[in-house]
Amino acid sequence: MCNAAGAQTPHPRDGAAVTLFKVLTRQGKKPDMAHANREEVLRALDQIIDPVSGRSVVQQDIIQGLVLRDGNVGFAVEVDPRRGREAEPLRLACERAVAALPGVLSVTAVLTAHQDAGPTVPQRPAQPHRAEPPAPAGIPGVNAIIAVASGKGGVGKSTVAANLAIALGQLGLKVGLMDADIYGPSVPRLFDIREKPKTTGKKIIPIEKYGIKIMSLGFLVREDEAVVWRGPMVQSALTQMLSDSTWAPLDILVIDMPPGTGDAQLTISQRVPLRGAIIVSTPQDLALIDARKGLAMFNKTQVPVLGIIENMSTFVCPHCGTESHIFGHGGARNEARKLAVPFLGEIPLVPAIRETSDLGIPIVVQAPDGKEAQAFRAIANAVAASVAIAARQAPRIVLE
Numbered sequence: 480m481c482n483a484a485g486a487q488t489p490h491p492r493d494g495a496a497v498t499l500f501k502v503l504t505r506q507g508k509k510p511d512m513a514h515a516n517r518e519e520v521l522r523a524l525d526q527i528i529d530p531v532s533g534r535s536v537v538q539q540d541i542i543q544g545l546v547l548r549d550g551n552v553g554f555a556v557e558v559d560p561r562r563g564r565e566a567e568p569l570r571l572a573c574e575r576a577v578a579a580l581p582g583v584l585s586v587t588a589v590l591t592a593h594q595d596a597g598p599t600v601p602q603r604p605a606q607p608h609r610a611e612p613p614a615p616a617g618i619p620g621v622n623a624i625i626a627v628a629s630g631k632g633g634v635g636k637s638t639v640a641a642n643l644a645i646a647l648g649q650l651g652l653k654v655g656l657m658d659a660d661i662y663g664p665s666v667p668r669l670f671d672i673r674e675k676p677k678t679t680g681k682k683i684i685p686i687e688k689y690g691i692k693i694m695s696l697g698f699l700v701r702e703d704e705a706v707v708w709r710g711p712m713v714q715s716a717l718t719q720m721l722s723d724s725t726w727a728p729l730d731i732l733v734i735d736m737p738p739g740t741g742d743a744q745l746t747i748s749q750r751v752p753l754r755g756a757i758i759v760s761t762p763q764d765l766a767l768i769d770a771r772k773g774l775a776m777f778n779k780t781q782v783p784v785l786g787i788i789e790n791m792s793t794f795v796c797p798h799c800g801t802e803s804h805i806f807g808h809g810g811a812r813n814e815a816r817k818l819a820v821p822f823l824g825e826i827p828l829v830p831a832i833r834e835t836s837d838l839g840i841p842i843v844v845q846a847p848d849g850k851e852a853q854a855f856r857a858i859a860n861a862v863a864a865s866v867a868i869a870a871r872q873a874p875r876i877v878l879e
């Protein structure tokens with residue numbers, strides 16, 4: 480196999496991410512130099528021979544989702560799932576070949592499996608009574624995984640996810656928080672975490688703060704690197720962050736979802752064994768329309784919706800204490816009733832929530848006895864109860 484990489488220097492954060500994010504940054508390259516183009520990248524990759532087929536990775540058409548932006552290159556190397564990690568040297572060779580090109584500032588290559596790969600065991604005869612596809616494999620030692628989502632951006636998912644996770648911890652549960660927002664991770668800022676997670680063997684150890692375990696792509700990858708990631712790379716990063724981190728033992732793992740209903744959301748709702756999803760919405764109609772889209776996506780992927788939270792519900796003036804309803808009030812509660820989904824509670828619009836978020840000390844930590852923290856703990860209680868109910872009501876039984 481050709482290895483065009485020569486003496487490349489791994490990115491400084493490589494150690495933390497093990498197989499997850501092998502981002503190579505060439506030392507000595509100037510950011511303003513002319514960037515490599517698609518043809519040059521493909522020519523470099525065409526030199527890499529897959530030892531299994533004897534053909535180049537380009538001839539074999541296993542380079543997928545190639546994206547280039549400002550000298551940052553990303554792509555997936557799609558292999559038969561049976562090869563698994565044995566294909567790692569191939570991935571590395573591809574990455575190094577591209578990193579060696581002039582005008583390449585960073586390279587991210589991930590291994591993904593063929594979508595249409597055949598089964599590794601002989602197929603059993605058709606089972607006419609199969610009621611539901613089997614649930615994706617869980618994370619050993621993690622009792623329940625829940626997603627905090629919304630169709631619309633900026634409604635306060637990350638703020639709610641962070642405070643809710645800590646509040647669940649304050650109830651005595653063992654809690655983890657995973658930031659699944661690849662393009663705009665908020666968790667490092669919300670918790671004021673600047674260090675890298677440590678590793679043990681091939682596992683990443685989530686960072687512990689305020690009594691919970693925390694992981695975010697923002698700990699590992701710069702935003703300008705992640706910006707070139709597309710479909711398969713996002714999927715691979717998310718599923719590996721879930722399964723290659725030492726989460727256990729946990730009662731609840733809260734996932735802070737990115738906005739919208741795109742690749743990352745679908746990956747999580749299809750591939751992660753979610754106990755349920757929580758939809759965050761502001762009270763106004765526009766946000767509610769998007770909340771409905773989020774709800775529809777979870778329904779389609781058969782993830783139970785544990786309920787809706789109304790954020791920025793009532794504005795309480797910090798000077799005179801007068802309440803006003805900037806985005807309206809009660810919209811999410813009414814919507815929940817219409818959609819026959821539980822209403823989990825409301826969080827007021829309070830400057831202190833934003834200020835404490837910006838400081839990296841969420842309000843449930845900064846003012847644990849205040850009204851806002853009480854509102855979060857009431858929601859945490861409702862969530863803990865609904866997680867337990869979802870466990871009893873929705874066993875994914877496959878009838879043989």
Ligand SMILES: Nc1ncnc2c1ncn2[C@@H]1O[C@H](COP(=O)(O)OP(=O)(O)OP(=O)(O)O)[C@@H](O)[C@H]1O
Binds near residue numbers: 790791792826830
């Ligand atoms: N209840 C609240 N009161 C005051 N400010 C809030 C409240 N909830 C969220 N905010 C502020 O609103 C902004 C957006 O919140 P946040 O980042 O949590 O939203 P998001 O839905 O996660 O956004 P994105 O879609 O970009 O991930 C932040 O500045 C946050 O501090």
Ligand SMILES: [Mg+2]
Binds near residue numbers: 665735
């Ligand atoms: Mg967010």
